Structures are given as C-alpha cells and as structure tokens.
Amino acid sequence: MSIIDIKQVSMIFGTTQQQEAAKEKLESGISLEDVKKQSKATIAIHDINLSIHKGELFVIVGLSGSGKSTLIRCLNLLNRPTMGHITIDGEDITAFDKDQLRTFRRSKIAMVFQHFGLLSHRTIVNNVAFGLEVQKIDEKTRINQAMEAIESVGLKGWEDKKPHQLSGGMKQRVGLARALVTNPDILLMDEPYSALDPLIRRDMQNELLSLEDNMNRTIVFITHDMNEAFKMGDRIALMKDGQVVQLGTPQSFFANPANDYVKNFIQDVDKTQILRAKSVYNHFEDIPLHTQSSEEILTYMNDKDLSFTYLKDEKDQYAGYILKDDLTSKTKDISSLIQTIQPVQRNQYLKDILKEFQDDFRSLPVIDNQGRFKGDITKSDIIEAIA
Ligand SMILES: Nc1ncnc2c1ncn2[C@@H]1O[C@H](COP(=O)(O)OP(=O)(O)O)[C@@H](O)[C@H]1O
Ligand SMILES: [Mg+2]
Numbered sequence: 001m002s003i004i005d006i007k008q009v010s011m012i013f014g015t016t017q018q019q020e021a022a023k024e025k026l027e028s029g030i031s032l033e034d035v036k037k038q039s040k041a042t043i044a045i046h047d048i049n050l051s052i053h054k055g056e057l058f059v060i061v062g063l064s065g066s067g068k069s070t071l072i073r074c075l076n077l078l079n080r081p082t083m084g085h086i087t088i089d090g091e092d093i094t095a096f097d098k099d100q101l102r103t104f105r106r107s108k109i110a111m112v113f114q115h116f117g118l119l120s121h122r123t124i125v126n127n128v129a130f131g132l133e134v135q136k137i138d139e140k141t142r143i144n145q146a147m148e149a150i151e152s153v154g155l156k157g158w159e160d161k162k163p164h165q166l167s168g169g170m171k172q173r174v175g176l177a178r179a180l181v182t183n184p185d186i187l188l189m190d191e192p193y194s195a196l197d198p199l200i201r202r203d204m205q206n207e208l209l210s211l212e213d214n215m216n217r218t219i220v221f222i223t224h225d226m227n228e229a230f231k232m233g234d235r236i237a238l239m240k241d242g243q244v245v246q247l248g249t250p251q252s253f254f255a256n257p258a259n260d261y262v263k264n265f266i267q268d269v270d271k272t273q274i275l276r277a278k279s280v281y282n283h284f285e286d287i288p289l290h291t292q293s294s295e296e297i298l299t300y301m302n303d304k305d306l307s308f309t310y311l312k313d314e315k316d317q318y319a320g321y322i323l324k325d326d327l328t329s330k331t332k333d334i335s336s337l338i339q340t341i342q343p344v345q346r347n348q349y350l351k352d353i354l355k356e357f358q359d360d361f362r363s364l365p366v367i368d369n370q371g372r373f374k375g376d377i378t379k380s381d382i383i384e385a386i387a
Pocket of ligand 1: 013014042043044062063064065066067068069070071
C-alpha cells in the first residue's frame with residue numbers, strides 16, 4: 001500500500017521568466033535537452049513518477065547533482081514542485097494551505113540533514129525538544145518525549161551536554177532524535193551519514209535498519225553511495241540528470257540492469273557483502289493463525305496449493321509451521337502438530353543465512369526484529385541472488 005505518490009513532478013529553478021519559458025517548452029513536447037539549452041533554466045528534476053510504500057525504507061541514489069535533494073525537499077514542500085502532484089496518505093500536499101502545511105510538517109513528516117543543523121547554545125535535550133517547543137507543548141511533556149527519543153538513538157546520559165561536546169556520529173543521532181520526537185509517519189533523510197567516517201557510518205546504518213523494524217515507519221533515505229543504497233534499501237530509485245533511471249529491489253538491479261549506465265553504476269558492488277534477506281525474500285500477504293481450525297488451515301493450503309504453511313499468532317508473531325500431510329479436516333487440536341524451525345531475520349546477510357539451511361527443508365521463515373512474520377526464503381532464492 002502506498003503512502004507517498006509522486007505524479008509527474010518537475011522542479012525548475014531560475015528566474016520567473018526562465019521558469020515560464022522552460023515550462024512552456026516542456027509542455028510543447030520538445031526534448032528535455034533542448035528545453036535546457038533554450039530556456040537557460042535549471043530543470044533539477046523532471047517528470048518523476050514514484051509510489052513509496054507504507055513501512056518501507058526507500059532509497060534514492062545518484063551522483064551529486066542528479067536531483068536527489070530537490071526531490072526529497074518536494075516531499076515536505078521545502079521545494080514546491082513547478083509541475084505535478086504529490087499525494088501523501090491520499091491528500092494532495094501541493095494543494096495544502098498554510099495551516100494544513102504546518103500541521104503536516106509537525107505531525108506527519110520529519111527530516112534529518114547531513115549537517116545536523118543543531119542549535120549550538122542549547123543542550124542536547126533542548127535541541128531534541130525544539131520542535132515540540134515551537135508547538136507550545138508544555139515543558140514536562142516535551143522533556144519526557146525528548147528523553148524517549150534520546151534513548152531510542154542510544155544517547156541516554158548525554159542530554160545535558162552541548163553539541164560541541166559530541167562527536168559527528170553523536171550529533172547525527174541527535175538530528176535523528178529531533179526528527180523522531182514528534183513521532184512522524186514519514187522520515188526523510190538526506191545523505192545523513194555521508195559526512196561520517198566509515199566505522200561510525202556502518203554502526204549508524206545497522207541501527208537505522210533495526211530502528212526501522214521497531215518504528216513501523218516509512219523512511220526515504222538519500223545517498224550517493226551505491227553500497228549504502230543496496231545495504232539499506234527495500235527498494236531503490238537510481239537518479240540521473242533529474243530523472244529516475246531504474247526503480248526496484250536491490251536484487252532486481254543485479255538481475256535486470258535497465259541499461260549500461262546502471263550496469264556501470266553497480267559493477268563495483270559486492271553482492272555477497274551487502275545483500276540481505278530483505279532484498280530477496282518472498283513477501284507473504286497473510287498466513288493462518290495458529291488458533292484456526294484444521295479445516296480452515298487445510299482450505300488455505302488447498303487454495304494456494306501448499307504442502308505446508310507457516311502460522312502466526314494474534315500479534316503477527318511467527319508461530320511455527322504445519323504439514324498438510326499431518327492434517328485432516330477432523331483434527332481437533334492442531335497445537336500438537338505445529339513444528340518449529342529457527343526463523344531468519346529480515347536484516348540478516350544472505351551469506352550468513354545460507355549456512356542455516358538444512359537440505360531437507362524447502363524454506364525458512366523470515367521475521368523482522370520484532371518477531372513479526374514477513375515471508376519466507378529458499379536456498380535457491382539466495383543462490384540465485386548472489387550467483
Ligand atoms: N535552490 C536552487 N536554485 C538553483 N538551482 C538549484 C537549487 N537547488 C538545486 N539546484 C540545482 O539542481 C540540480 C540538482 O541538485 P540537487 O537536487 O541538490 O542534487 P543532489 O542532491 O542529487 O546532489 C543541480 O544542478 C543544482 O545545481
Ligand atoms: Mg543533495
């Protein structure tokens with residue numbers, strides 16, 4: 001299900017005259033190259049069409065100047081698109097008036113920047129609480145919420161320090177805490193880790209991946225680093241010269257690179273080092289509850305032509321599997337027939353999962369770090385992906 005729909009969005013920079021000229025020429029249908037030459041305007045992004053799904057970590061990757069920041073800034077209207085529409089949760093944000101926009105920015109969406117943007121004279125907790133202060137939320141509530149956010153990014157104990165007392169990585173965590181404090185549905189991150197050194201950067205990437213499962217939140221993450229893109233993204237949009245060259249899962253880039261540009265872009269990526277279960281597992285819409293009757297479970301398996309099925313509990317937690325051969329419609333109590341197998345984590349590396357396969361079992365269940373069932377993965381899925 002999509003949360004953000006970007007439809008035919010273009011963003012043109014320049015004088016009003018240049019913008020109008022570019023717009024007119026674009027609409028007349030001459031080539032983008034010619035429009036750029038003739039109008040002298042900067043067409044930073046052109047005709048972007050994307051749907052971003054609820055709960056996914058969506059990565060926008062591309063070289064410097066390809067239009068990534070311009071695009072992400074359209075999502076909270078820091079940039080107002082010159083053309084096109086952006087719908088978020090079904091509402092056209094490009095049509096928002098001032099009040100609607102203010103509410104939207106306070107509650108629904110937040111942004112983390114590469115250069116932190118902390119207020120140097122304020123303590124960490126007051127930096128994090130700043131957004132709540134602007135909303136005139138009382139001090140006790142805002143400090144409580146800020147402390148919660150500080151804890152969630154691992155900075156407990158640092159709340160009374162000033163920004164200059166913190167390392168770059170820690171400052172970036174403060175930036176994240178500040179974005180999380182209003183509990184937004186959507187988190188925008190514009191090259192948040194590009195300025196950090198590689199080890200800190202890896203820690204931050206891993207933490208964000210597990211935070212993602214905890215938060216159940218949609219993240220739009222920008223990077224110019226292909227390795228980071230593949231490591232982080234559920235899906236990736238590769239941009240070049242203001243347009244999307246390819247869109248898909250990490251695995252789909254390797255399986256079907258759209259053109260030579262994409263091939264070149266990915267050629268230095270070491271798949272075995274970065275691909276995770278989440279890039280290749282089979283997503284399941286729904287599986288039976290472990291409390292359902294044998295008849296219902298059999299019907300489910302027959303409809304889908306399955307010889308076994310995974311089961312979940314009331315909280316969507318993985319609850320084992322059951323073989324069709326063990327069931328008849330008259331089985332009263334199925335609990336004794338439920339078997340279990342160690343699930344793999346969505347964020348586990350494929351190379352590590354491979355070791356866990358026993359030859360006789362056809363697939364392994366995949367869970368997120370909250371234990372929620374997500375789907376399954378087979379040995380051949382993995383071998384195909386890293387081959
Ligand atoms: N405010 C602006 N005014 C004029 N040109 C801009 C502005 N912001 C971005 N651009 C231009 O738009 C293009 C895309 O920039 P940007 O979105 O920042 O790319 P990226 O984030 O991928 O490096 C560049 O040519 C840049 O110079
Ligand atoms: Mg940028």
